[in-house]
Amino acid sequence: MTTSPQTEDIELGEYKQTTNIEDNVSGEYKQTTNIEDNVSEASSQEEPPPPTPSMSKLLSMSKPEWMSLFVALLLMAGAEVTGLYAPIVLSDCYNIIVDPTISSETVKSTISSKMLIVFILHWGGIAGGAIRGIIIAIAGERVVARLRNSLYAHLLSMEMGFFDKKKSGDLVSRLGNDTALIQTATTSSFPEVLIGAIKIVGTLSLMLFISVKLSIVMFIVFAVLLLLCIPFATFIGRISRQYQDSLAVASTFSTEALGSMRTVRSFFAEKKEVERYQTHIGNPEAHRYWYPFNSPQSTYKTGSIKGLVAPSFGAFAFGMAISAMYATLWVGFYDVVDGKLTLGRMVAFQSYVFQMGISLATLSGHFIALMTAKGAAARVFELLDRESEIQLDAGKTPEGKMKGDIVFENVEFRYPTRLETAVLKGFNLTVKENETVAIVGSSGAGKSTIIGLLQRFYDVSGGAVKFDGIDARDLHQGWIRRNLGLVGQEPTLFGLSIRDNLTYGIEDPSKITDEQVVEACKQANCHNFITQFPEGYKTMIGERGVRLSGGQKQRIAIARALIPSPSVLLLDEATSALDAESEHLVQTAIDEVMVGRTVVVIAHRLSTVRKADKIVVMDQGKVEAEGTHDELMKGCQIYKDLVSRQLSAK
Ligand SMILES: Nc1ncnc2c1ncn2[C@@H]1O[C@H](COP(=O)(O)OP(=O)(O)OP(=O)(O)O)[C@@H](O)[C@H]1O
Numbered sequence: 001m002t003t004s005p006q007t008e009d010i011e012l013g014e015y016k017q018t019t020n021i022e023d024n025v026s027g028e029y030k031q032t033t034n035i036e037d038n039v040s041e042a043s044s045q046e047e048p049p050p051p052t053p054s055m056s057k058l059l060s061m062s063k064p065e066w067m068s069l070f071v072a073l074l075l076m077a078g079a080e081v082t083g084l085y086a087p088i089v090l091s092d093c094y095n096i097i098v099d100p101t102i103s104s105e106t107v108k109s110t111i112s113s114k115m116l117i118v119f120i121l122h123w124g125g126i127a128g129g130a131i132r133g134i135i136i137a138i139a140g141e142r143v144v145a146r147l148r149n150s151l152y153a154h155l156l157s158m159e160m161g162f163f164d165k166k167k168s169g170d171l172v173s174r175l176g177n178d179t180a181l182i183q184t185a186t187t188s189s190f191p192e193v194l195i196g197a198i199k200i201v202g203t204l205s206l207m208l209f210i211s212v213k214l215s216i217v218m219f220i221v222f223a224v225l226l227l228l229c230i231p232f233a234t235f236i237g238r239i240s241r242q243y244q245d246s247l248a249v250a251s252t253f254s255t256e257a258l259g260s261m262r263t264v265r266s267f268f269a270e271k272k273e274v275e276r277y278q279t280h281i282g283n284p285e286a287h288r289y290w291y292p293f294n295s296p297q298s299t300y301k302t303g304s305i306k307g308l309v310a311p312s313f314g315a316f317a318f319g320m321a322i323s324a325m326y327a328t329l330w331v332g333f334y335d336v337v338d339g340k341l342t343l344g345r346m347v348a349f350q351s352y353v354f355q356m357g358i359s360l361a362t363l364s365g366h367f368i369a370l371m372t373a374k375g376a377a378a379r380v381f382e383l384l385d386r387e388s389e390i391q392l393d394a395g396k397t398p399e400g401k402m403k404g405d406i407v408f409e410n411v412e413f414r415y416p417t418r419l420e421t422a423v424l425k426g427f428n429l430t431v432k433e434n435e436t437v438a439i440v441g442s443s444g445a446g447k448s449t450i451i452g453l454l455q456r457f458y459d460v461s462g463g464a465v466k467f468d469g470i471d472a473r474d475l476h477q478g479w480i481r482r483n484l485g486l487v488g489q490e491p492t493l494f495g496l497s498i499r500d501n502l503t504y505g506i507e508d509p510s511k512i513t514d515e516q517v518v519e520a521c522k523q524a525n526c527h528n529f530i531t532q533f534p535e536g537y538k539t540m541i542g543e544r545g546v547r548l549s550g551g552q553k554q555r556i557a558i559a560r561a562l563i564p565s566p567s568v569l570l571l572d573e574a575t576s577a578l579d580a581e582s583e584h585l586v587q588t589a590i591d592e593v594m595v596g597r598t599v600v601v602i603a604h605r606l607s608t609v610r611k612a613d614k615i616v617v618m619d620q621g622k623v624e625a626e627g628t629h630d631e632l633m634k635g636c637q638i639y640k641d642l643v644s645r646q647l648s649a650k
Pocket residue numbers: 013015164415416417418423441442443444445446447448449450
């Protein structure tokens with residue numbers, strides 16, 4: 001930030017303390033530190049893990065796809081039945097081959113017709129399986145797209161206090177990773193588990209039909225596996241949630257650092273950021289063994305535990321099933337020799353045992369996916385089930401535009417993340433239609449909080465904020481914001497074209513003509529530099545406007561505020577990022593657009609303050625004095641101190 005040589009451009013309050021830092025880095029810094037403060041504060045507050053949802057709640061996410069999933073289920077069942085029936089047909093072939101009473105001609109013709117059936121069953125099963133796969137894949141995409149859209153919309157409807165508490169990376173992780181885990185579970189794993197279970201029951205029944213004795217061996221194995229599955233599944237669910245939690249914290253750090261690369265670079269903090277990320281991802285190089293014993297929780301550690309337990313359990317399940325097959329073969333051979341069982345039936349039984357082993361292994365894989373999804377769903381439902389404390393679509397929308405009468409009536413306010421501290425205490429302020437009121441005060445006095453309350457980012461803890469005599473809590477937020485134009489301390493632009501940024505606050509940007517856009521940009525003194533870009537208003541400005549200078553961004557932000565022609569203009573250090581020359585030009589533009597509007601301006605510069613109809617001096621969340629510059633210079637010690645402090649600083 002550049003301090004103007006003119007006496008009138010001196011700054012009020014303790015702002016100077018922060019400007020030195022801002023000079024060193026970019027204008028982005030102040031915003032970044034706020035986010036960092038919020039994040040570290042939020043991370044220090046350990047939240048209890050969200051409750052695990054029931055299976056029916058998890059499955060309800062795929063409800064709109066249940067019809068198609070039912071068809072997939074039928075196809076799956078059909079494929080399984082064909083798979084189960086084939087060994088019976090084959091067993092007939094074995095039996096007639098070893099039957100000496102049947103002629104070889106008859107044997108061959110019977111085998112041909114039986115094998116034809118086997119092929120038909122086989123290809124029927126394959127075709128059904130392919131169609132089932134397609135249905136499940138598309139249903140899965142539909143589920144995840146719908147879930148991500150509704151979760152994102154729900155997140156964006158939350159009140160500001162929610163975002164002060166939550167970590168952005170965590171929210172991004174829930175939106176991307178957790179939803180993907182739910183996709184697999186609700187569309188493919190559930191039918192697979194269902195069919196797998198039915199198949200196991202069917203296989204066991206067929207086995208019973210063939211030989212009760214051999215089946216008992218299988219029942220025992222199955223019962224042991226089932227019993228072991230329960231604690232195993234709970235364990236996998238817990239470990240998966242820990243994995244997602246670590247990934248979410250790591251994502252918070254990476255999102256923060258990647259979004260603030262200028263600050264990271266200017267402090268040469270790349271290594272520190274990598275270490276911060278690595279704390280939650282884990283560092284394989286730091287461990288002598290593959291498995292990270294005694295290391296803190298990280299994705300590497302929890303992933304390794306899962307990697308250790310899940311395949312071991314799968315192998316154990318498969319190994320048990322195959323051992324059972326050998327054991328039944330052993331007993332079965334004796335039965336064939338004793339004539340209690342035909343060779344064909346014993347081969348069929350063996351094939352069922354084999355299928356059972358495969359089914360159990362597949363089932364355990366899908367079971368793991370289901371349990372993992374339950375962990376992920378807990379994190380998603382925690383957000384989806386949360387109601388916003390300030391409803392986005394509630395409240396009335398008065399006819400026409402806001403007149404611009406603003407009243408703060410005995411307002412008390414505490415930030416949701418710091419309920420123990422009252423930022424505003426018995427704050428009273430009246431701004432009449434078309435009046436310009438400047439708010440001054442030392443750093444932390446609560447000036448920006450006033451702007452936040454005007455935009456209804458938060459609801460007051462006591463008293464009321466009123467627009468045209470109506471309590472802000474009774475008004476539709478859209479109406480309030482459409483009538484307010486804000487130019488903040490740090491301009492936040494989006495990775496869109498300049499024109500799209502300028503019309504960001506307009507519901508239907510096509511209704512804004514190019515002339516209107518150019519007019520606003522001329523007023524904000526940005527038209528000239530925009531037209532110097534080869535692509536003019538279509539120029540893409542990069543994420544958060546990185547391809548523009550701080551002053552250019554600020555001027556675009558000013559034009560953006562002017563385009564909807566708001567009744568009330570909120571200027572929060574609006575010219576602080578500009579050099580002396582641009583500031584003068586922009587200030588002239590602002591002076592022009594102030595006419596015929598209510599203006600609330602937070603200013604550190606005397607030039608801005610002097611033009612106000614009224615100056616309000618704030619101290620520790622209260623109005624200390626109000627009046628014109630001359631009146632306050634005579635009667636308000638705090639104001640005099642603010643001015644003299646800056647004069648001496650200069
Ligand atoms: N989102 C938030 N959550 C919790 N506390 C906050 C939040 N934003 C601001 N505060 C606290 O509220 C108090 C008033 O902050 P505010 O930003 O309104 O002051 P200010 O007068 O605008 O300061 P400055 O001139 O430095 O910008 C400060 O103590 C600050 O720490």
